[in-house]
Structure formats: structure tokens, C-alpha cells
Amino acid sequence: MEILEFKDLKCVPDIVHPYTPSLRNNSTPIIIDNGSYQCRAGWATSSEPLLIFKNLIAKPRKERSKKDTVEASQAPQLQVGNDIINIEAVRFQLKTQFDRNVVTHFEAQEHLFDYTFAHLGIDSENSVPHPIVLTEAVLNPNSSRQLMSELLFECYSVPGVSYGIDCLYSYHFNEVKPQENALIINLGYHTCHVVPIIGKKMVFENTRRLNTGGFHIISFLHRILQLKYPAHATSITLSRAEELLHSICAIALDYRKELNRWTDPLYYEENIKRIQLPYNASLVSSALTLEQQKERKRELARRLTEINARKREERLIEDEEKLNQLLYIQEMTEAGVDKEEIDRACADYQIKNVQDLQKHINNLNQKIEKTKQKIIAANTTDEVEEPVAKQAKHTKMVFENEKEMHLFVQNAKKMRQEILNKKMTRKQRKQDMAKRRTAAGQERMRIISQLARKEKGNDDFGLRDEDWDIYKAISKDGGDSDSEAENEKLLELDDIIRTYEPSELDETLNPGETHQLHVGIERYRAPELIFKPYMLGSSEAGLSEVIGYVLSLFNNEDQLKLAENVVIMGGLANLPGLQERILSDLISIRPFQSIVNVRTVKNPSLGAWHGAKKWTKSGEFKGSFLTKKMYEEFGSEYFKTHVASNPFYHTPKGQNVDIEMV
């Protein structure tokens, strides 16, 4: 069985691109596709976007304990975009300028623009002398656009800005031959849009936005795997969930049918994906096999005997030397040497007189003899000496036959099950007691209220010992709790069963297997969210339903035109099975035998950038820039509309605004 592994791709920090004289002198436009997932930026002359990074900044928190006057210079730098090497390490400090698909946090946006312009190599002083083509959300609120203009004109002093909608750039300018009518389905990170285009014009009033997107799928997948494998909750990260979405997730053609297929164990076995989480091999060493453990013990024993033997030999040599010297002294006495000299020699060995010397010599002789015997004994038994095979705490009992042993084990198992059952019922009872509506809970309340009732005169509670049992019945533990003795007994029984049937309770031998994620239905379940937002508790209609709804807003003729040319784009468009699913869902709601065409654009996630780039080459482009002069003259919310832009509505200066805002 194939086991997949996480790649855990790391971001590569962007290089600072060269700012060539041709770029500098021609005021080449900068194209920025500012999406809620990624920002793609580059020159209108470059063939591909030079910078592609997640629209994120990691803002390190100031450490409270340190005085910031001293440490300010050492404070960790703000990380932006691809500077963030490991996203998971700074997950809790991440910030984005987006709220859903609208830019709201302009301080963050400023940091990201700094990053973009700096990495494009711009080094002109006090201004960015290039017009900017920037994408924005469909029907971006005026206040958001106003702040964006303010930032670009007043902070970066750009000569001009043009705002457009990403999916329109992608459709009108990155398609080989865009048809006049289309139904664009743009699947984004936070939102999905269904955009009808009639006669090359976007029909804004019939556009609909689904507030579910890739972000929701990823976090759903993340959470559901965490709940399935609580032990690995920390190693299942959002980045890994994202990786799973792109590697193994797919859209089911018919979700119900797909689910039914998964109930078949054979299909499950064949289609489940096993994913190996990284795990530490050193943790595993405790789980050595029995054979290895024995080997290790033998090795230890051998080393110990070696040390003993060496010590014995050393002692032997020492003793023999001493004996020789003593014998020499004895010889001297026999030879009749000067008494004084003998006494001195004796004093060296702490011997008082000649009799004592004899005694010492005898002792030494005996000692040497003993050590020699020991050495001989150790050499002969060395090979025979085997560490006694240790049982797992339990010495194995001897049974007359197989059957009896089996009976014994069965008995132990039964006892174990009984204890487990007892624990289970106790737990259940405890739960029931805690709830008000259950029978157990109501019985408890009844007893309590009876106890509380005061009857004058005849209160004989407590006269009999049994009276006190009632408190056992109403205690939340249900009278008795999991006792220590029971737990011990359970451990003992486990031991017994393990001794006789080692396979029964043992965990899997391969330690890696416990670190594997089995991803089955989840592969289809998570992406299904965009068709069934109610799986996340949202009351919105799913994608297919929204498509049907948008179509229903048109007359029959236009409906035909739109259904003939359904175009899917956006980051999720490459999910396997998506195109087929939308086609089949569309056919089911369209009139019998009417034409339905669904296709996916060639480069779903970079299409908007390329489209905007091509747009700068078209004739319309020159007149579509909002210049600094216009910005100053017509007010900060004004912008130039074009074929791929939002409509401009002047924000009404309502006299009653202030009253309504309260």
C-alpha cells in the first residue's frame, strides 16, 4: 500500500528584482492582482508575475517582560509575504489586510505594498513613478477604494491607478476569443462569484457572491482531521491541510453515490489515502522487540563478568607478590640474618613477630587458592550462564493441556470485560445524573426534594443506619466510583492476558503506523462545502443552487446564451471533477436538450494577472487611469470605469447619515 508523505514546502524569500533603465524611464505600469489568498505582482513588460506571495504579514508581538527602550533595536523584524519561511511557526501572529475579499486593514496593505515595490527594485526617491493596475473585489465598497487611493497617491505618490475586477480581466483579456455572453464562475479563497456577462458587459444586479471558498475548505479539512486524530492535533497544521486539498481532494460527481461507495470495505481499502506524519524514531526505541531486549541484557551480563574476571586476576597477582616477599623474609630468618633488619622488614608489612609472619603466609596461601578456584569456576560456567528469561511480571503457570489454559484465559478476559462494563455503566449513570431530563436525573431530584421536606414531629431520619444510604444514591458519582482496587485488578488481568496471548492486547508493531492519517471520505467531504455550505452551518445556498438562481433572473433567451458558455476560473478551478460536477448539476436544472457548455480556463489562478497585463496593451487602457489630479479634483472615492471595472456610484451625502449611524 502506497503511503504518502507531506512535502511541507517552505517559502523561498523573494529576490529584489533589477530596476532596469527601460523600466525606470518608460514609466512601465505595475500590475498587481491583489487577491485575498495571494498577491501577484509584476511589470506590464514581464512575461510572468515576478512576485507571487501570500498576502500575509507576521507581526511579532512585543515581549512584555522586556523594556522596549533597550530591546527595541533587537526586536524581531516584521515578516512579509515570502519572508515568512515557516508559516506554522508564526501562525498566531499572522495578519492580512483582507476582511473576506475586501481590503480593510490599510496598515497591513501598506506593509505589503512596501514589500512589493521594494522587491520590484524601485529606488526612486519619494515616489513610485509607475501607474498601478490593481484588482479589487466585485462591488468593492467605496470606503475601501477611497482608502486604497489615499494610500497609493499620498504615500507612494503614484502617477495613476486603475481598478478592475480580477475575473473580468481574466475573461476579457486572457481568453483567446471571448464570447459576448458568458457565465463566469470564479472560485476564490474567501468567496465564490457567479458573474453573468451579456453583450460583453457584466450584469452587476444579477451577480451573486457565495461567501464560502478555499479558506473554508482548508479549515474544515484541518479541523475534521484534528478531531479524527486528537493525538496528532498539533502536527496536523493548516498548511498541511492546504497541501492535502491540492494533492488528494476532489469533487464528487454525485456526492450521495460517492458516499455509498465508501460504505463498501473493498472500495474503502482501495481508495483510502494513507499519509505518514513525521515522527521521531528515538521515541520508538522503547518498543524494542523481545529478541533485541534479550540480546541487550546478555551483552550487559557479559561485560559484568569480564570486569569481575579482570578484578580477580589483579587480586591474584597482587597476593602472589606479597606472598613471595613474605616468603623471602621467612628465608631471611631461617638464614639467621640480623634481628633488627628482620624486624624492620616485618614492620613494613605490619607484622609483629615471626609467629605472626607464619600466620600471614598461611592466610595468603589460602586466599590465592580460593581466587584460583573462582577463576576456574567462572571460566567454565561463563558459557552456560544465561539470563533467566523474564516473564512479563507473571510467571507462567503450568497447565495440564491446551484446553485448560484456554479456559483460564477466557476467564480472565471475562473478568476484564466485567470490570470494563461496570466502569461503563458507572460513567453512563454519571452522565445521566448530570442531565435533568433523564429518568435517573429525575429520580435523584425526587429524592432530594423528599429529603428537604420538613415534617414536624416525626423526623426519625438517621435512626437506622440504612437511612444514610440515600446519600449514596443521590451523589453525582452514583454511590461508588472507579476504585483503586478495580483499576489494579484490571491491570493485572491485562497482564495475564498478555502473557498467554501476546497478540491480543499488543499495539501495532510498526510504530510509524500510529502516525498515519487515513483520509477517505474527507477527500470529497471537504470540497463539497462549496456545494453544501450548510455543512458548516451557513444558511447560504450552494454553488449549483446559486448558479441556478442567477440564471433564473434572466429571460429564457439570455439563459440559453449564458448556459452555452459557462467558464470556471480561480484557484479552486483545478480541483479534479469540478467541471464535470457543475456540468451535471447544470444539465439537471436546464430544459431538456438545451445546450450547456462548461469549461475551465487555461491558467485559473494567474489568469487575472495576465489579463490585466494584456489590457494595458489595449487602447482603452490609456484613458482609464485615475490620475493624481483627478483624485484631488473629484474627491478621493472617484475612479475611472472601464470594461473590467466596477461601476462608480457617488456616495450620497445623506443629511441623515449621522442619525442613522447611531
Place this chain on the structure above:
Amino acid sequence: MSADEIRTEPKPVFKTASFYHNSKSSVKKRAWKSLKQIISTEKALPWPENVVHYSSINAPPSFKPAEKFSDLSGLPAPYTDPQTRLRFANKEEYATLIGLPMDITAGYLALRGASSIVG
């Protein structure tokens, strides 16, 4: 932006030195208006009749009844456990379900958006 932050991060040369976000509210905690606030302000204005804005293109509520899927496996779930309120598909799932600790069951409910007492 506080003074010491500027010191640690030298501004890129292409920026205008005097720029500051004057629309940022002075209250430190909630510096920028959230999308929700922006939408409600936008809605409150007296727009002309034919204007379409951000909040008017929200997807309609679903008209189809929500199918019930098991919280654990995702299979179609005909049953609901009255204790935990989790949905399950078969008795094997129920067996695992009753052994689940509180935080896991609560997590499943929260994921489905069913953790509120009222709903």
C-alpha cells in the same frame, strides 16, 4: 505606528515621509473598520434606486432542505444521539461516539455550526 517602530524599520525611499493613515480611528484596539461595519454604514446611506452594492449580491439562502451527514464519517446519517447531539450513521459509529470526550464532541458540533443552544 509608534515612534520606536519607525526607528527599527527604515522607510523605503519611494515612500512619502509625511504620510500617515488619518482615517484610522484613534481608539487603539479597533483601529480599522471591519467589513461588517463598512457594509452597515454603506447600507444606511440613501442610495439612488438602481445602485447595486456589496451586500446586495449575497447568495440567496438555500431553498433545499439540508441533508444530514454523520459528524464522524460524513456518511448519510439517519440518527442523532440525544446526549451529544451528534449525528451518526450506524451502530459502530455510535459505539465510538459514546466513548468520545467532551471536547471532541463539542468540536464536531462547533464545526457544523450547531453548538449554539438555541439552534
